[in-house]
Amino acid sequence: MKQMEKAIGYLKEGWALPKSATHRGKETFFKLACSFKEIAPLDKVINPSKIPGDLLEFWHLCDGATLFADNEYGQWGLEIWGSREAIKKTETAYYERPKEFNNGDLIIGRFIGDSDLLVIRCDKQKKDYGSILIALPIDQRKDWPVVATDFAAFLEMYSHYEGDKYWE
Numbered sequence: 001m002k003q004m005e006k007a008i009g010y011l012k013e014g015w016a017l018p019k020s021a022t023h024r025g026k027e028t029f030f031k032l033a034c035s036f037k038e039i040a041p042l043d044k045v046i047n048p049s050k051i052p053g054d055l056l057e058f059w060h061l062c063d064g065a066t067l068f069a070d071n072e073y074g075q076w077g078l079e080i081w082g083s084r085e086a087i088k089k090t091e092t093a094y095y096e097r098p099k100e101f102n103n104g105d106l107i108i109g110r111f112i113g114d115s116d117l118l119v120i121r122c123d124k125q126k127k128d129y130g131s132i133l134i135a136l137p138i139d140q141r142k143d144w145p146v147v148a149t150d151f152a153a154f155l156e157m158y159s160h161y162e163g164d165k166y167w168e
Helices: 002-015 053-061 083-096 151-160
Strands: 019-023 026-036 064-069 078-081 105-111 117-121 132-135 146-148
Touching: 002 026, 002 053, 002 064, 002 151, 053 151, 064 151, 078 083, 083 105, 105 132, 132 151, 146 151
Parallel strands: none
Antiparallel strands: 019 026, 026 064, 064 078, 078 105, 105 117, 117 132, 132 146
16 A cells, blocks of 8 residues: 555646646646545445456545546646546447457546547456556557556656656
């Protein structure tokens, strides 16, 4: 729990108020900020034994977050959903793109200003359990980048790069 508490604490303290970030050596024109939703109970549909521990820790500390959001123009940032919203969005994606999403995929967020989705692998039988992918709106699954081995690593990297899409 300490690692996730530390990561969230860093974002709350350092990014609660909008400020410029540095993306690829240049200061952003727009100001970015992070905010967190109050804790809510996990959705009853969620099977905690299948969810990677770092995501469960995150959900025990908050019911989602908006990270490095451009609140003035609404063109940048990442919205990470709580368990209820993640279930709804995952069900919709499975229906809309059944050939792209696999059993064990859980969509936990979306990037503001585009249609990229944040996906975590929740199939304990697979080697990629816990890994984070970016589901691209028109690309096939084979072209989706794997951006971290787990949610904690993703959150750390995304914070380090101040909300820049470091995998692009």
